[in-house]
Amino acid sequence: MxxxxxxxxxxxxxxxxxxxxxxxxxxxxxxxxxxxxxxxxxxxxIGIGAMKKPFLLAVLAYLVPTFITGFVWHLVAFHDTYVQLNIYRPDPIIPFGFGSMLVQGLIFAWAYPRLFSTSPDTWIRSACHAGLVFAALSWSFTTIAVAAKHPMSSVSAYFLIETGFTLLQFLLVAPLMAWAWRGSPNTSA
Known part of the structure; x- marks a missing residue:
């Protein structure tokens, strides 16, 4: 009282x-x-207007290359390898995969200016740092966790192919995301 x-x-x-x-x-x-x-x-x-355009560009910088690369990698280029691994369903649900990528893109786009510099002078270095951090995080829940939970014919083959995908994904995504945020207000502490 x-x-x-x-x-x-x-x-x-x-x-x-x-x-x-x-x-x-x-x-x-x-x-x-x-x-x-x-x-x-x-x-x-930091005004919403100042953040809106870079945020949307960063989401697209994650979503577009990830969807295209993921589709080609998993369903075209290495389709037979994944069939031999016997890990994925024969009829993937594309909207679920896209939805998952959208959630990831929103989170990574939100986190980028809070974790890495958006200075135009250091955007390449920030892209390298973001690529390492985001790739390690993504690898932990798309490769390690999946290998731990799902039956498959070869864990080592799965590790190799998914690690290759994650590296390619963030070689494409990190520079695009850094470019999207370049010169925007930095919200990191």
Whole structure:
């Protein structure tokens, strides 16, 4: 139960104790100097309009090459290998695969400016870092986890072919995603 107080000292004390979350985040990002306290620094806002176009481009940068490469890799170029592995259903449900790629694209596009630089000067280096991080993450749930759960005729053959796909996928996706975010407001800490 809160007790109301008319005491001016109590009210002033409460004002100094309550820090808006935006100010707290700004303080965490602020570098204090002897002449500047960081508690009252506002959190830098990034407008939705400034983020919309790069975000949509980054989603497409993931979705388009991943869908095309995945379709050709799994259902055309290495179809017979996957049939021999006896791992996938004979009639894949393409909309489920596309939906999965869309969710991944949304998450990776959202995460990119929060994890990697969007500076035009470092976009190639950021693409390399993003490619390594995102490929490792993707490989963990598309290769390792699948090999652990699904029966297949050769785990080593599956590891080899899916690792090849993941490397190719992120060699294509990472530079495109970095290019989409290049020069946009960076939301990383």
């Amino acid at each position: 809160r007790i109301a107080s008319n005491n001016r000292a109590d009210l002033d004390h409460r004002k100094t104790q309550a820090i808006h979350p935006r100010r707290l985040l700004g303080a965490l990002r602020c570098k204090p100097t002897p002449s500047r306290s960081c508690v009252n620094e506002p959190h830098p806002r």
